[in-house]
Amino acid sequence: MKTFDIFPIKGGVCAPSGFFADGVSAGFKPNGALDVAFIYMQKPCIPTAIFTSNTFCASPIKHFYQEVQGKESNFVLINTKNANALTGKEGIEDIKLYLSALKERFPQVQNPIASSTGVIGVRLDTQKLIDCFPLLDLNARGEESAKRASEAIRTTDLFAKEIALRIELENGEVFHIGAMAKGAGMIEPSMATMLCFITTDALIPQEDQKELLHKVVKTTFNAISVDGDTSTNDSLFLFANGVSGAYDKEAFERGLEIVMKKLATDIVRDGEGASKLVRFRVMGAKSEEEAIKASKALSNSLLVKTALFGCDPNWGRIASTIGASGVEASEEKLSIFIGNVCVYERGVICFDSEREGRAYEVMKKESFVITCDLGIGEGEFSTYACDLGHKYVQINSDYRS
Template identity: 55%
Template sequence: MFTILPIQGYIDQIDGFFCDGIHAGLKPNGNNDLGFIYTNEPCNVAAIFTENRFQAAPLKHFLSHKEEFKTNFVLINSKNANALTGKKGVEDINTLFSSLDFKEKLVNPLMSSTGVIGNRLPLEKLIAGANSFDLSAKSGENLSKAIMTTDAYPKTSLYEVKLEDGKSFKIGAVAKGAGMINPNLATMLCFICTDAAVPYSDMKEALNINKETTFNAISVDGDTSTNDTVMVLANGKSKAYDKDAFIEALRVVMHEMAMLMVADGEGAKKVAAFEVRNAATKEDAIKAAKALSNSLLVKTALFGEDPNFGRIASTIGASQIACDDEKLVISYNDIVVFDKGEICFDKETEEKASKVLKQNSYKIICDIGLGNCSFVAYGCDLGYKYVEINADYRS
């Protein structure tokens, strides 16, 4: 048995982790744009990345290391993605690290970037900024702000996991993500830190187990970026570990970060869980749920608070899964609007369903009626603010 308890603070409260964020001159508004995570002792590190075929330079740099390498430093910048920069992009990362005054303290340093695609890194600003770091700093708040792009707010979490043997470990995360989010990771960076004594193989396994129901189950706009990264760093300082407890704690952290991203979907006001039940196969359940979370017609209906079940049914049919309108049941929370070929959408029912859509979060349930497989995907509404933000993104 184990207990997972939320606690106050940032990742700097985890034993052995240091972090900070500063303004290095990348953001013209003076906000933080460069941060770091540092540990005295090298960490086991595992990561999953975007499925976009054009992976950014920081991802290529990470993947150039042999599997099961360790690191003690991650440098993170916003405003510039260092993507589609070719070999020069990776060379710039190596040049940056070789120019740091504290390079002798670093073990396999890593970099992560987010921002505009198609520009080389401003090395002079980054080198000067990084050389001003105090590696003993503990400011998770500054770091959380440094990695933001179009985010309306920082995204952090922290938990303590108490084990049956009396030992405990902490796990927490800092993340960014609000737009270009699609169910194949998302335009997001997420750094999860823990003092659990977790082996690399278990960490990688836990990441892959949990990604499908968290970061791979969310959608803001159906786009997948070049830099998407989920990275787990484990320094083992607590000397505590239980595999089942770690897998569940990691799921809790990943799910919380994913939900924060959907809720912050560049102007989003609504978060919807699209639960597909009783599909013929697991693949069908996933396909239909993700189609609903991705549909622009569905998203704009959510924005307009319009419980148009026709858009829901049409999207399910267009997803090409096995389905039959005489077996399909559609509900907004517990309000049934379509029941196995029967339209329940009278004036009273529509008013009840409309009240559901006026809430900040709710569930749209689609019972396919052909099997026993289920999946939940998460999405948000899409409105005028999204267009405004992305029309001005480079400015």
């Protein structure tokens, strides 16, 4: 029985008590655009994190493993335009250099965390970061400063991504969850697929943090794809300071699901050059694992994604992708729906001119569902993807400029 209520509020990562954040310009982006963000916590906490599955993880992730994992931290510094990835030992030394300068300026900072996003394979200009430290106001808190932080972590993102919730328990206790994320390219369902920072004042045990974060990431950030590429810098952080004194596991899980699903679908909706958000629902699979495999194959298929771009209800590409995914499937048991239009049903082609027209109208929408029923078992899973068109090629043909 539901024993809580959830309400959307403003404030992003600053919505929970005890969290401060802001964004400033260090000169990484042109024209004075915001390009460095921070999150500061009055009460340090042990962060829970999930990182990229890419073998060549970036220097900030290596630094976290070496210097911060398992320790209390109260500060995150995020820069854009440079991923500090594939920069060797020098990349980690660069982090130590600017974080040392940060602690000199702000003695209250404890075990700071570095996070970066941008071009791979280029040394970070640490002096630009150090020179911007006088601009950091660790007392910055509220809706506007949270917005500036979410703006500062953007790269090719067309819009900032943030959310905050107020969760009221039946006994009158209240806690909050806030978050911000960035991501529009190099998005593939293999871990977190972007940068995401979640804050909460819930009194959540460390073991619950790990359990719930890994559980929810499976159906959110691990279930999205823009282009099938996994970044070197993918990072998902959860910071829980416990200052509200309130916690309910079911309520927190539901709030976390809302936060992560919203940010995950925002990332797909903002996919570089994207015009559509499509849910690939695979049901009737032999197992959930097989449903995941087929659904991810569909969300990563370039042929399927280009058909989405052209509003082409080419169900043959969908069927072919399922057949090539390696899951148990049969022509006589498979059914395919574009929206609510059945185009193939258990070996029978339903794709006449009338249904093609209806399916085309569905695909013209900004968001719709493609359902594939394998007709074999109870396995079900959904992934989220966008179309792939000319603008994606244009953006990524000269990303370093």
